[in-house]
Amino acid sequence: MQTLRDLPALRAAVDALKSDGKPLVLVPTMGALHDGHMALVEEARRHGRHVVVSIFVNPRQFGPNEDLDAYPRREAKDAQLLAAAGIDILWMPTVDVMYPAGYATNIGVSGVSEGLDGAARPGHFDGVSTVVAKLFNQVRPDVAIFGEKDYQQLAVIRRMVIDLDLGIEIVGMPTQRAEDGLALSSRNAYLSEDERKAALALPRALGEAKRQIERGEPVDGALARAIATLAAHGFDPIDYVTLCDAATLEPMAVLDRTARLLGAAKLGKTRLIDNIAVDPA
Ligand code: PAF
Numbered sequence: 001m002q003t004l005r006d007l008p009a010l011r012a013a014v015d016a017l018k019s020d021g022k023p024l025v026l027v028p029t030m031g032a033l034h035d036g037h038m039a040l041v042e043e044a045r046r047h048g049r050h051v052v053v054s055i056f057v058n059p060r061q062f063g064p065n066e067d068l069d070a071y072p073r074r075e076a077k078d079a080q081l082l083a084a085a086g087i088d089i090l091w092m093p094t095v096d097v098m099y100p101a102g103y104a105t106n107i108g109v110s111g112v113s114e115g116l117d118g119a120a121r122p123g124h125f126d127g128v129s130t131v132v133a134k135l136f137n138q139v140r141p142d143v144a145i146f147g148e149k150d151y152q153q154l155a156v157i158r159r160m161v162i163d164l165d166l167g168i169e170i171v172g173m174p175t176q177r178a179e180d181g182l183a184l185s186s187r188n189a190y191l192s193e194d195e196r197k198a199a200l201a202l203p204r205a206l207g208e209a210k211r212q213i214e215r216g217e218p219v220d221g222a223l224a225r226a227i228a229t230l231a232a233h234g235f236d237p238i239d240y241v242t243l244c245d246a247a248t249l250e251p252m253a254v255l256d257r258t259a260r261l262l263g264a265a266k267l268g269k270t271r272l273i274d275n276i277a278v279d280p281a
Contacts, residue, residue, distance in 0.1 A: 001079075001082060001083045001086075001087055001088065001089070001090055002088070002089050002090070003079060003089075003090045003092060004089060004090070004091055004092070005092050005093060005094060005097065006093075006097060007093070007097060007138065010089070010091055010093075010138060010139070011138075013088075013089055014052070014089070014139060014140060017050040017052075017088055017089070018050070018140070020049070022048065022049035022050060023047065023048035023049060023050070023142040023143060024048055024049075024050040024051075024052065024139070024140070024141050024142050024143075025044040025045075025047045025048035025050065025051050025052070025141055025142065025143045025144070025145065026044075026052050026053075026054065026135065026136070026139045026141035026143070026144045026145070027040045027041055027044050027051065027052070027053045027054070027144070027145050028053075028054045028056075028131075028132060028135050028144065028146070029053060029054060029055055030055065030056065030057045030058065030071065030186065031055040031056075031057065031072075031073060031074060031075065031078050031186075032071070032072035032073065032074050032078070032186035032189070033074075033077075033078045033081055033082070033186075034176075034184045034185075034186060035176055035184055036147055036149065036175070036176035036183075036184035036185070037147075038081065038085060039147075039173060039176050040145045040146070040147060040173050041053060041082065041085050041087060042085070043145055043171065043173050044087075044143075044145050045086075047143045047145070047169075047171060048142060048143055050088050050089075051086075051087040051088055051089075052087070052088060052089040052090075052091055052139050052141065053082050053087050053089075053090055053091070054090075054091040054092070054093075054135050054139070055075065055078055055090065055091070055092045056091075056092065056093055056098060056131065056135075057071050057073065058098070058127055058128070058131040059095060059099075059127075060099070060123075060126070060127035060130055060131060061123075061124050061125075061127030061128045061131065062124075062127070063121055063122065063123060063124065066121070067187070067190075067269075070190070071186070072186055072189050075092065078090075091135075091138070091139060093138075098131065098134060105130070106126050106130055107126065107129040107130045107133045107160065108125075108126045108129065109125065109129050109156045109159050109160050109163070111159070111248070112152070112155045112156055112159050112248060112249050113125035113126075113129070113152070113156045113159075115242075115244075115249060115251070116152050116239075116240055116242065116244070116249065116262060116264070117152050117153075117239075117264060117273070118152070120239040120240070120264060125152070125153070125156050128153055128156065128157075129156055129157065129160050132144075132157055132160070133160065133164070133166075136161075136166055136168060141168055142168065142169065143168065143169040143170075143171060144157075144168055144169070144170055144171070145170075145171045145172075145173060146170065146171070146172055146173070147172070147173050147175060147176070148172045148173060148174055148175050148275070149175040149176075149183050149184070149185065149273070149274070149275070150273070151260060151262060151275040152249060152262070154170070154172045155247070155248075155249055157170055158170050175274070175275075177203070180200055181200060181203045181204065181207075182196075182199055182200055182202075182203060183202075183203065183272075183273075183274045185272070185273075187270055187271070187272070188270075188272075190268075190269060190270040191267065191268070191270050192268065195234075195267050195268050195270065198233045198234050198235075198267055199267055199270075199272055201229055201230055201232075201233035201235070202230065202235070202263055202265065202272050202274050203274050203276075204229070205225075205226040205227075205229040205230055205241070205263070206226060206241070206261050206263050206274055206275070206276045207276060208222075208225070208226065208229070209222040209223060209225065209226040209241070209261055210261055210276050210277075210278050212225070213243065213255050213259075213261070213278055214255070214278060214279060214280075219243050219252065219253055219254060219255060220253065223241050223242065223243065226241045226263065227241050230263070230265050233267075234267060234268075235265035235266065235267050235272075236265070236266060237265065237266055238263075238264075238265040238266075239264040239265060239266075239271075240262065240263065240264055241261070241262070241263040241265075242261070242262055242263075243255070243259050243260075243261050243278060244259060244260050244261075244262060245257065245258075245259060245260075246258040246259055246260045246277070249262075255278060255280050256280060257280060258277070258278075258279065258280065259277075259278040259279075259280070260275050260276070260277060260278065261275060261276050261277075261278050262274075262275040263275070
């Protein structure tokens with residue numbers, strides 16, 4: 001595994017890898033790797049011969065009062081895990097390499113990025129689409145893999161790839177969960193022992209609402225009960241619990257097509273998100 005931090009070295013290494021014509025797969029991450037990330041890396045192996053993983057804690061996707069400084073950084077441990085997984089390149093640009101002095105370009109995807117986390121975290125998805133577009137241009141992958149835990153992010157990136165004719169296959173991987181059902185996330189590290197127990201209310205409330213909606217109960221009542229469950233377990237504020245079209249993320253009041261139930265709420269200082277498929281059949 002080559003660990004690279006500057007663009008000329010990355011370009012040379014990617015050119016060398018691509019010279020055999022086999023597909024190159026990128027797994028973009030912000031590090032503090034857990035089993036969810038490693039499942040993306042395993043999936044990358046299935047999709048291509050060459051695997052590049054990027055680790056970059058992207059300042060442009062954090063709001064002014066968010067956890068950029070506290071975000072866990074574990075470069076040495078991450079590098080060990082990735083070397084053991086047999087990836088080809090670990091791409092770890094510095095902030096100056098990603099956004100050199102004078103940097104002035106922003107990529108914004110309208111529509112799908114505007115509700116949900118786009119409303120709760122203004123500017124977040126501009127930061128995500130800008131850095132992902134840059135990572136795509138730097139690494140030039142054939143395939144890129146993202147987790148479905150960040151479901152709206154995945155939808156925004158799919159839209160961007162279509163709109164900008166990037167010609168990259170985007171693969172979404174099902175959310176990896178702890179044995180008790182909590183979605184794996186680098187931010188779970190912030191939870192106290194009591195908060196970790198209370199956090200389970202999020203997947204459970206979404207699961208219960210899914211069952212109610214799928215058996216034909218009114219969507220608004222099921223969502224209101226999920227919100228009440230979260231509030232009873234100490235989540236505050238609850239940014240949203242919403243049923244959306246699975247592709248466009250437009251809100252749905254009736255289950256008449258394939259949908260996704262998404263929730264986001266804060267427990268103490270930790271903001272948790274989760275989502276689950278809801279099937280009209
Ligand atoms: O999902 C993440 O870890 C980040 O949002 C991503 C896609 C690596 C962009 O910084």
